[in-house]
Amino acid sequence: MKKYYYGLLLLYSSVIILAIVFVTVDSLGLDFAKLITDFWTFEQFLFSIIFLIFAVTILLLLLWVILDDNSKRSINQNLRRILNNQPLKLDEDSEINLNLLRLSKKMSHLTTSLQNTENARILKGQEIVKQERKRIARDLHDTVSQELFASSMILSGVSMNVEHLETEQLQTQLKAVEELLQNAQKDLRILLLHLRPTELENRTLSEGFDMILKELTDKSDIEVVYQKNIGKLPKAMEDNLFRIAQEFISNTLKHAQASRLEVYLNQSETEIQLKMVDNGRGFDMDTTHDLSYGLNNIEDRVDDMAGTIKLLSQPGKGVSMDIRLPLVQKEMDDDVEVEEEQK
Template sequence: MRKGTIFLLIWYATLIVLIVLAAVFPLLNQSLWDISLWTTTEELIFTLILLILSLAFFLFIVVQSAALAATQLTRQKIRAILQNKSLRSWSDEDQLLLQLSDKVRNLTQKVQMIDNKDLVEQEEIVEAERKRIARDLHDTVSQELFATSMILSGLAANVSQVPEETLTQQLVLVKEMIETAQRDLRILHLHLRPSELDGKNLVEGFDIILKEVSDKSNMTVHFHNDIQELPKLMEEHLFRIGQEIISNTLRHAHAKQLEVYLVQNESELQLKMVDDGVGFVLGEDEEVSYGLQNIQERVEDMAGTLKIRTAPNKGVAIDIRIPLLKGKDDDENTCNVD
């Protein structure tokens, strides 16, 4: 409280006391200026008690009023802070509230910048995915259908002159190209399917996606699982990791067989996926490296480890280990590790 306010309260207290005394003494047939009144012990005691009570009542009213006014003012300032308004325009600003206001404004600006950055990054990811899908369509399905169209056009124009054996060979080739295009479209559709479990557990989610792989490709799939109930967030991470690995296998590995192991013990969970495809050299394929980076980030979010073993024409083996925490708070703690 400022000195000016204190002096003003003292002046009001003195004034109120004088007014009270001036009003009460005539009722007691006494004069405020009677010297004998102030020298008589009983009257002096009475006067002091009356003075103390009057002053105490006045100060109580004043303090309560000041506290109420200060509370309302503080609420207004806090409301202004929450509305991200600056308090520097207030003439009697408290330094702590002023610092709090500045920090809230700075924090809000940083959050907005982070949100904008995340939005831009998400848009870039979406745009990159669109370009990748367009490139996949052009490099596979579009090229295959174009080649099929050219072969059929050539056969139609010279069908009477083409030997029957050649015609049969060309038609078989067209049939194989159409089947390949159909398979590529199925693989692309599989890659674009939703990445959430949609109420299912992890084993059920893997069963569905691996059955689609088996039905829509020429790949033989073996799924071995032995797990118990897992935290939902961990299941979502592992399912999306499995989707990414399966997508890369379908698009790049040219594998005939895929083995998936999902095993749990007391201390950890293991997800291992092995194919017999063409393999690759780590770091050379940019698209594969981007997918592996996404997998690595998800594994790190769960404090796990990722090991990849591959070589040209030797297939790929991806081994993921996730530690399991014991206790009733597992669901909250397992996946919230920096």
């Protein structure tokens, strides 16, 4: 409460007490000289004053409670109107009402911004889905569809000329069809692996790497070399590293035409290193390349964790990615405490 409020309260209380004294003296027909000399009269006078002050105090408190309750009801109603995005009902230009009005305008602005952001997110999501569908259709057409079409043409030619073909020619044609179908099956598995990114969920980073690299080995002909020396990491860092590895593997499957993938995951007291190398066709780092979108995602994640990334590649020489992320002991301790509390 401000100082002048205390001053007004003191002044009001003094006026009330003086008025009560004056009214009491006047109603009893007393004078101050008689009050001082007559103890019994003075005692009655003092009791009357105290009783009147107490009664007036109770009355003022009751009045304050009623006014405070009405004020709270009015504020509560206006807060409900703000939550329901309705116009306010303000009876006077008090400081509280002005603050409620400003709050209403801010809530309206935030609601509009949120709706615009949500609409933009939905439109962006729809555009991403549209682009992804086009990419899937293009990948299917460029790989599986072409191989199945070639197999169909060969089989059609064989069926039309089977009586005129020698056994050796027939075996050659059928072997070519078999190879095309095997390639189509391989490309389809790779495409499905690329389309179905898995979640780390409740696994550790080491368990997540074991899972995706085993799936890569089972569904492709890529030789995988995996070395790890890693302990417990903060959850956010594990999720980001897992996504980075998925992005690199996806790019290797889609673009690199690699036969070998090396993954090294090492942890020291001050940093975590993720190094991934493939022996694919690589790309020219001085020009725009097909992996730019995926690499931008990787670089954004590394930047978010205050890390560094070193990328090396040449046409026909494969791709090497070396990521270093700093480890802060406090973050690791906090992460461990959160896990213990959850248990």
